[in-house]
Amino acid sequence: MKYPFPGMNPYLENPDLWSEVHHRLITAIAIAISPPLRPKYRVAIEKRTYTINTEDAILIGIPDLAILSAKQKEQQSNSNKAAIATLPTDTENKSITVTLPLPLEIKEGYLEIREISSGKVITVVEVLSPTNKRTKAGRKSYLEKREKILQSDTNLVEIDLIRNGDKMPIITNIPDTDYRILVVKSDCLPSAQLFAFTVREAIPNFTIPLEHQEQEIKLNLQNLLLEIYEQAGFDLTLDYNQPPVPELVAKDREWMDRLLKEQGIRE
Numbered sequence: 001m002k003y004p005f006p007g008m009n010p011y012l013e014n015p016d017l018w019s020e021v022h023h024r025l026i027t028a029i030a031i032a033i034s035p036p037l038r039p040k041y042r043v044a045i046e047k048r049t050y051t052i053n054t055e056d057a058i059l060i061g062i063p064d065l066a067i068l069s070a071k072q073k074e075q076q077s078n079s080n081k082a083a084i085a086t087l088p089t090d091t092e093n094k095s096i097t098v099t100l101p102l103p104l105e106i107k108e109g110y111l112e113i114r115e116i117s118s119g120k121v122i123t124v125v126e127v128l129s130p131t132n133k134r135t136k137a138g139r140k141s142y143l144e145k146r147e148k149i150l151q152s153d154t155n156l157v158e159i160d161l162i163r164n165g166d167k168m169p170i171i172t173n174i175p176d177t178d179y180r181i182l183v184v185k186s187d188c189l190p191s192a193q194l195f196a197f198t199v200r201e202a203i204p205n206f207t208i209p210l211e212h213q214e215q216e217i218k219l220n221l222q223n224l225l226l227e228i229y230e231q232a233g234f235d236l237t238l239d240y241n242q243p244p245v246p247e248l249v250a251k252d253r254e255w256m257d258r259l260l261k262e263q264g265i266r267e
Helices: 015-037 054-059 063-081 130-134 136-150 221-232 250-262
Strands: 041-052 104-115 121-127 155-160 179-184 193-197 206-208 217-219
Touching: 015 041, 015 104, 015 121, 015 217, 015 221, 041 136, 121 136, 130 136, 136 155, 155 206, 179 206
Parallel strands: 121 155
Antiparallel strands: 041 104, 104 121, 155 179, 179 193, 206 217
16 A cells, blocks of 8 residues: 555554654664765664653553553452452451552664764764653653753754654744654754654655764655555554544544545545
8 A cells, every 4th residue: 555645644653553663764764874974984773771650651552551551440440349349358368469560661762873983973863752752751861861962062863753742842932743853963052953844744854964064964754754664564554444543633634534535545
């Protein structure tokens, strides 16, 4: 099935798929930008690890935990109804089995462009996840790292293809949009380039900065998204007759309905 949207596919934001989309997109970007960087630089795929609690995991819709939580709530509800009848009566053993919230370890990938001769990190490329935007621990962890980068001589490319959650902070007031790409050149701070776009628009092309006055690397993120959509066979698993998760706002739902029906993808 042909990729049906002009830009970001909102169905790919589904928690059931996003982890795979994120992994494939990070890898695709690394592969795409590596050839023009050689031999002075290389692209390293790095990993950030932190923990979140059960409530935050359910908030961002981690599938297994969401299902588990629903079952636990049902069991708890049923248990509460029969609490008096099920309390232990054995005087020697008055314990009952309970379930405790456990922290969940989250691992997120990102890219570092490193200078071969010195090992110095020249540019960091981040693709944001719901954990960065909707959970306390994830957002705190990411913002701390972001602040360190902005206080250094390292460039930052921040790609936000997630509609839900709080946008990353900037001082300039701009109209709210579905998605954002921020390109920060360390030698231009506090100014930075922001590409803000909606679900109805193509993902804009942008460049990845390197050292001062060096030629920047062009990146067509839209083409990469189309490639991983086909490589992963996402068209085989997505049901376009169902609303995306999270849902679009009313005006965009109407636009999407017309778009998918015109292509014969939605009944």
